[in-house]
Amino acid sequence: MPSLPPLAARLQGVASSPVRDLLALLERPDVLSFAGGLPAPELFDLDGVRDAYTRVLAGPGARLALQYAPTEGNAELRALVAARLTGRGLPTDPGDLVITTGSQQALTLVTTALLDPGAVVAVESPTYLAALQSFQLAGARIVAVPGDEDGVDPDALADVVARHRPVLFYTVPTFANPTGRTLPAARRAEVARIAAAGGMRVVEDDPYGELRYRGEPVAPIAAGSEQVFYLGSFSKIGAPGLRLGWVRSPADVRPALVVAKQAADLHTSTIDQAAAVAYLAVADVDAHVARLRAAYRERRDTMVAALPSVLPAGSTWTDPDGGMFVWVRLPDGFDAASLLTTALAHDVAFVPGAPFYAGEPDRATLRLSFTTNSPEAIQEGMKRLGAALV
Amino acid sequence: MPSLPPLAARLQGVASSPVRDLLALLERPDVLSFAGGLPAPELFDLDGVRDAYTRVLAGPGARLALQYAPTEGNAELRALVAARLTGRGLPTDPGDLVITTGSQQALTLVTTALLDPGAVVAVESPTYLAALQSFQLAGARIVAVPGDEDGVDPDALADVVARHRPVLFYTVPTFANPTGRTLPAARRAEVARIAAAGGMRVVEDDPYGELRYRGEPVAPIAAGSEQVFYLGSFSKIGAPGLRLGWVRSPADVRPALVVAKQAADLHTSTIDQAAAVAYLAVADVDAHVARLRAAYRERRDTMVAALPSVLPAGSTWTDPDGGMFVWVRLPDGFDAASLLTTALAHDVAFVPGAPFYAGEPDRATLRLSFTTNSPEAIQEGMKRLGAALV
Numbered sequence: 001m002p003s004l005p006p007l008a009a010r011l012q013g014v015a016s017s018p019v020r021d022l023l024a025l026l027e028r029p030d031v032l033s034f035a036g037g038l039p040a041p042e043l044f045d046l047d048g049v050r051d052a053y054t055r056v057l058a059g060p061g062a063r064l065a066l067q068y069a070p071t072e073g074n075a076e077l078r079a080l081v082a083a084r085l086t087g088r089g090l091p092t093d094p095g096d097l098v099i100t101t102g103s104q105q106a107l108t109l110v111t112t113a114l115l116d117p118g119a120v121v122a123v124e125s126p127t128y129l130a131a132l133q134s135f136q137l138a139g140a141r142i143v144a145v146p147g148d149e150d151g152v153d154p155d156a157l158a159d160v161v162a163r164h165r166p167v168l169f170y171t172v173p174t175f176a177n178p179t180g181r182t183l184p185a186a187r188r189a190e191v192a193r194i195a196a197a198g199g200m201r202v203v204e205d206d207p208y209g210e211l212r213y214r215g216e217p218v219a220p221i222a223a224g225s226e227q228v229f230y231l232g233s234f235s236k237i238g239a240p241g242l243r244l245g246w247v248r249s250p251a252d253v254r255p256a257l258v259v260a261k262q263a264a265d266l267h268t269s270t271i272d273q274a275a276a277v278a279y280l281a282v283a284d285v286d287a288h289v290a291r292l293r294a295a296y297r298e299r300r301d302t303m304v305a306a307l308p309s310v311l312p313a314g315s316t317w318t319d320p321d322g323g324m325f326v327w328v329r330l331p332d333g334f335d336a337a338s339l340l341t342t343a344l345a346h347d348v349a350f351v352p353g354a355p356f357y358a359g360e361p362d363r364a365t366l367r368l369s370f371t372t373n374s375p376e377a378i379q380e381g382m383k384r385l386g387a388a389l390v
Numbered sequence: 391m392p393s394l395p396p397l398a399a400r401l402q403g404v405a406s407s408p409v410r411d412l413l414a415l416l417e418r419p420d421v422l423s424f425a426g427g428l429p430a431p432e433l434f435d436l437d438g439v440r441d442a443y444t445r446v447l448a449g450p451g452a453r454l455a456l457q458y459a460p461t462e463g464n465a466e467l468r469a470l471v472a473a474r475l476t477g478r479g480l481p482t483d484p485g486d487l488v489i490t491t492g493s494q495q496a497l498t499l500v501t502t503a504l505l506d507p508g509a510v511v512a513v514e515s516p517t518y519l520a521a522l523q524s525f526q527l528a529g530a531r532i533v534a535v536p537g538d539e540d541g542v543d544p545d546a547l548a549d550v551v552a553r554h555r556p557v558l559f560y561t562v563p564t565f566a567n568p569t570g571r572t573l574p575a576a577r578r579a580e581v582a583r584i585a586a587a588g589g590m591r592v593v594e595d596d597p598y599g600e601l602r603y604r605g606e607p608v609a610p611i612a613a614g615s616e617q618v619f620y621l622g623s624f625s626k627i628g629a630p631g632l633r634l635g636w637v638r639s640p641a642d643v644r645p646a647l648v649v650a651k652q653a654a655d656l657h658t659s660t661i662d663q664a665a666a667v668a669y670l671a672v673a674d675v676d677a678h679v680a681r682l683r684a685a686y687r688e689r690r691d692t693m694v695a696a697l698p699s700v701l702p703a704g705s706t707w708t709d710p711d712g713g714m715f716v717w718v719r720l721p722d723g724f725d726a727a728s729l730l731t732t733a734l735a736h737d738v739a740f741v742p743g744a745p746f747y748a749g750e751p752d753r754a755t756l757r758l759s760f761t762t763n764s765p766e767a768i769q770e771g772m773k774r775l776g777a778a779l780v
Contacts, residue, residue: 007502008643011502011645046456054443057443066629067630104656108655112401114395137650241458241659252394255401256397263523
């Protein structure tokens with residue numbers, strides 16, 4: 001066989017294994033997993049989704065729903081998403097949007113369009129690890145920007161911009177993955193100002209924004225800047241199996257995104273897009289989101305209430321206003337990765353925090369997802385975690 | 391706004407516009423189009439597909455079909471595809487396969503995994519233009535390999551390998567896009583030998599292989615070489631709207647493909663994969679393919695029979711054994727691109743041949759697709775083309 005080209009060799013080395021190994025853990029049925037960022041399947045609107053596919057495939061557009069389709073996405077779906085974003089305080093024209101095969105694809109399209117090998121990307125730290133992988137895959141140099149309990153520190157971001165001239169800043173400003181933190185409005189304005197002054201683009205990844213359990217919505221960074229790629233998804237409020245996301249892109253880069261999208265998969269599943277349109281035409285999305293919020297709020301509360309009796313003295317954790325994750329820091333000296341082995345022996349799982357860091361990891365951190373399990377299962381899982389920590 | 395990074399600027403310049411502009415032509419309802427490579431929607435097994443989605447969404451696995459899923463693809467679907475490939479003379483283990491969001495994604499994953507900027511790719515000439523775009527996007531240097539009515543010339547390929555050391559050779563050896571040509575078994579063996587001797591990988595793109603209207607199947611190149619990425623698709627025998635394809639990969643590169651796939655979209659639509667499994671569990675695929683073959687054979691015959699009275703004296707064309715395309719060469723001096731404007735004025739469309747060439751284009755060539763239109767529509771369209779050529 002020919003030897004592996006340098007790129008393939010580098011790819012084998014990209015730290016993809018954590019997520020994939022962790023998904024593998026979920027397959028052991030006796031493990032109570034707080035690892036994956038999975039929505040609760042029992043909360044899917046299965047009847048509504050089934051009805052949507054049935055209407056599409058029994059309707060006059062059925063054969064069109066099985067045919068090739070435009071790269072930018074279904075026009076009606078773009079209009080529906082634009083209307084919903086506009087209603088949430090982000091004025092959006094359907095033409096601003098490209099429908100993507102999940103928001104993961106949106107991230108990789110932006111990466112493909114903007115990052116030459118060696119380009120610098122700034123990221124809040126810690127951050128979504130699949131974003132780190134996407135940037136590594138592109139051969140980018142990643143610079144971590146420190147933050148605090150309110151998210152990224154604007155002064156630190158300004159310093160990184162001045163010293164490293166990043167092309168992009170990647171952030172999950174609302175109910176962040178992995179920390180659950182939300183960036184306040186004043187800091188969002190600072191980020192927009194720094195981006196404008198530094199000639200830097202921003203990727204605002206917002207899969208969780210509608211899952212708020214407490215407090216008032218904060219306007220997206222994109223509402224105050226034209227340099228923002230705003231990424232959204234049906235995965236958390238609808239269902240991830242349809243792989244439907246979108247990117248609201250600055251006009252100058254949109255043609256490049258469409259070219260990259262065409263190379264990536266020509267277009268997103270025609271039938272899944274048509275089913276989403278059919279679903280949105282009749283469903284009360286706000287009522288469904290309210291049901292999700294109520295259920296997830298209880299799960300968050302259950303987990304956060306259990307933590308003081310489970311974690312060692314000196315631990316800290318976030319109590320997120322929304323989203324899916326609680327971020328834990330154990331006392332100095334703990335290593336969450338080795339603790340995971342012990343936890344698995346007690347049939348409970350979490351994600352060690354280290355892979356979420358672009359720079360030096362804090363090995364005492366870990367991420368707990370509270371959305372996938374019922375309150376009862378969360379209580380049982382917390383007991384097991386406590387036993388593993390003894 | 392920040393200026394466009396070099397990559398985005400290059401992307402805007404990638405010759406993507408031909409395909410997209412051509413898809414736009416199809417939207418004018420009065421145009422009889424032989425341009426797109428679209429399967430005939432009236433031949434979709436709509437009842438079978440509707441039944442498959444219904445069974446998935448009414449069955450015990452319904453909620454799982456809406457959830458996140460493994461990156462490599464649905465295990466049952468991989469097993470079904472492996473069995474079908476094995477039955478067609480390409481022994482395949484389910485573990486050899488990665489399910490992709492259409493075979494276009496498979497091509498881009500291989501490109502992502504293997505092509506560093508500046509890497510050399512050899513292609514038969516002319517070839518599938520979205521493949522050319524994918525390689526251009528990766529910053530590869532493309533070297534065209536000449537051929538004849540039997541496809542690529544092995545001596546010319548050996549010469550290119552000796553002089554340019556390509557990492558990859560890309561080919562559609564069966565009912566090629568755009569030429570309709572099929573590479574004979576002896577040449578396939580030569581390609582495999584040249585790849586082995588030259589340390590080169592081969593991408594064998596085979597979306598049309600099952601659509602044979604005449605003669606006996608020829609074994610894939612992959613059946614005689616371990617250096618081949620074999621790309622397949624449900625788009626031509628099932629329906630393209632589901633965006634379901636696959637790649638049968640050499641073992642050493644497969645982990646890199648999975649990493650690239652994870653970055654690309656995490657995984658292909660869970661529900662579309664589940665529906666394909668449900669469909670394949672009960673459908674008589676061979677009978678469906680036989681129906682497609684019978685219908686497309688008649689359409690090919692209709693088009694080929696009409697060409698002598700439509701094209702100017704001195705024109706040549708292929709009479710393909712299968713697939714979707716007839717490749718026409720007009721006499722010297724004709725320019726198919728400017729002819730397209732005249733043709734559109736007569737409400738008929740085709741694809742000029744020039745964009746399919748990596749090197750110097752033959753501007754007298756054009757591609758006609760015979761699958762999308764009924765025999766009656768083909769006869770009417772041929773009349774219009776004849777009028778445009780007067």
